[in-house]
Amino acid sequence: EAGVAQSPRYKIIEKRQSVAFWCNPISxxxxxxxxxxxxxQGPKLLIQFQNNGVVDDSQLPKDRFSAERLKGVDxxxxxxxxxxxxxxxxxxxxxxxxxxxxxxxGQGTRLTVV
Amino acid sequence: SQKIEQNSEALNIQEGKTATLTCNYTNYSPAYxxxxxxDPGRGPVFLLLIRENEKEKRKERLKVTFDTTLKQSLxxxxxxxxxxxxxxxxxxxxxxxxxxxxFGQGTELSVKx
Numbered sequence: 001e002a003g004v005a006q007s008p009r010y011k012i013i014e015k016r017q018s019v020a021f022w023c024n025p026i027s028x029x030x031x032x033x034x035x036x037x038x039x040x041q042g043p044k045l046l047i048q049f050q051n052n053g054v055v056d057d058s059q060l061p062k063d064r065f066s067a068e069r070l071k072g073v074d075x076x077x078x079x080x081x082x083x084x085x086x087x088x089x090x091x092x093x094x095x096x097x098x099x100x101x102x103x104x105x106g107q108g109t110r111l112t113v114v
Numbered sequence: 115s116q117k118i119e120q121n122s123e124a125l126n127i128q129e130g131k132t133a134t135l136t137c138n139y140t141n142y143s144p145a146y147x148x149x150x151x152x153d154p155g156r157g158p159v160f161l162l163l164i165r166e167n168e169k170e171k172r173k174e175r176l177k178v179t180f181d182t183t184l185k186q187s188l189x190x191x192x193x194x195x196x197x198x199x200x201x202x203x204x205x206x207x208x209x210x211x212x213x214x215x216x217f218g219q220g221t222e223l224s225v226k227x
Contacts, residue, residue, distance in 0.1 A: 031212075042218050045215070091157050099212070100146050100165070100207070102148065103148075103213075105159070110155075
């Protein structure tokens with residue numbers, strides 16, 4: 001079974017530039033999450049989708065971050081404009097169920113904002 | 115809001131010993147508590163899930179306990195091996211928040227031969 005695919009693996013941009021990350025979850029997983037992991041910390045949820053609808057985006061900085069999952073399968077996360085503090089690993093995860101279930105994570109995209 | 119504290123210091127142990135990692139939380143007990151392993155440059159990998167009405171769960175050399183009175187979970191790796199060296203993350207699933215996970219900061223475990 002293929003895992004969660006993310007691209008790119010690494011990205012370096014200057015502050016105020018824009019960047020986009022892509023995620024393809026495990027086939028059949030209706031729930032998709034984007035987490036931000038700052039060095040030395042645990043992942044923090046940014047946004048959660050159930051199929052193509054948003055379940056929770058309460059911690060997404062909406063003035064600069066946006067995400068979509070148009071056909072209920074793959075998803076993109078965008079940052080525009082980027083700030084230095086956005087430097088982190090962006091992890092995509094998917095689950096088969098809404099709760100009481102393991103999450104499958106991709107390898108993440110390491111973003112460095114200079 | 116829910117706060118989670120894991121061992122703040124890295125844990126260094128000798129091969130063959132038992133590693134014990136701690137996860138403490140405040141406020142309400144989660145419906146489910148999960149443990150993940152994360153290697154450098156990789157995403158977290160699921161290890162074990164324990165429900166609030168379960169006291170203990172085992173899988174091979176791994177054991178998790180869950181004490182809702184103490185608001186604490188302990189994660190044990192018996193007969194530890196250098197290959198067990200990684201960061202271990204505790205995560206809470208409150209059960210009524212759509213499955214989102216609230217993670218601790220992780221504990222780095224180093225097993226020396």
